[in-house]
Amino acid sequence: MSFLRIGPLLLAPLLEAVRSPERGAIATFSGLVRNHHAGSAVQSLSYSAYQPMAEAVFQTIVSEAEAAFPVRIALVHRLGEVPVGEAAVLVVVGSAHRGAAFDALRWVIDAVKGRVPIWKRERYVDGREVWVDPTAPGGIVPLKERL
Amino acid sequence: MSFLRIGPLLLAPLLEAVRSPERGAIATFSGLVRNHHAGSAVQSLSYSAYQPMAEAVFQTIVSEAEAAFPVRIALVHRLGEVPVGEAAVLVVVGSAHRGAAFDALRWVIDAVKGRVPIWKRERYVDGREVWVDPTAPGGIVPLKERL
Amino acid sequence: MTTFRVLLFARYAELLGSEWVEVLLPDDATATELIDALRQLPGGALLPASPFLVMNHTQVSATQRLDSAAELALLPPLAGG
């Protein structure tokens, strides 16, 4: 199964994937494209990935989380252009009890942000385009001047 | 707006209620009826409430959470019979960033469980019926013998 | 003396066989006096000595005087969520 998707992400199939009669708690996280970043009005953004490695790392994260917590995980991440307000990532966790579900949810989204080879390019309303780079001053790096 | 509902609960309208272009994180919790409790196979359960007080306490919890965290909250709780696998409570939190969303989500569901005057009666597959009572030994109290 | 009406829920309604009861008490009765009277009613012996009593949706302490015009309710241990 692929974790990377082109086009809008849907929560319902992920909820179904973790639902079972012995699980009493389902926690979800939706990461949506905000209309502001680094002080600028965002028009849209675009995700790219090192796809085979990203798929492998997503699977590793899910396996590690399911070994560390008594939970079942489902997640998807969007690739390509994402308009403001739409989801870039969805994580769903099912568990017998809510404590483990919340702990695993936070762990998984932190791992996704920290370990999966995915990159984000932002287009601002004023026409500028940048790479999002958490290690750069201000968190962004301008695209090269077009020739 | 009423927080108590008869019949199946839907996540989608709650997601819409907290969605906005400046909120990049939506976290949800669904509390589902499990098929086992206190060592017994559950057939169904039934919620009752002190309705006017419950509505007021839900509103207080939402207001307190929205004052304590930079979030927007939506929630509903089901009343009456709920089959195994269906949701008894849904909590949805929208925020600019995920940390506040997770913190508020956990706070709200703990507050709902601890402060809202709602009661739960469980029917087991073997025919027994009990009141759920977290203060009782084993967490349940049998119903009186029927005359 | 004044009639105090008390709403009952869930297991307490089951124990006393009704969703509300009325008891006659002095006008300035306290929460403890009300609860003692409820425990004398048929089925009331299984009520705890210090149940969760609310007046107009707010918890009442044992020594607090009650207002018979307010909405009084006796709440079993909560089990929502």
Add this chain to the structure above:
Amino acid sequence: MTTFRVLLFARYAELLGSEWVEVLLPDDATATELIDALRQLPGGALLPASPFLVMNHTQVSATQRLDSAAELALLPPLAGG
């Protein structure tokens, strides 16, 4: 000498104007030698001195010897989620 092919992504692909590059290096070249060579390429000067290099999806340390048959990739700072 062996040809090492390196996949590039996002800003690094933009800097070097390509989604992959090939460089000729000694058979037992280390990660540092590969990165030094990449920084000599047109547009490569803006690459960091110690970028995130992976071989078959696993991070490579600076002194590690590379396998030209493995899949090498240079990863900009991650920004998923």
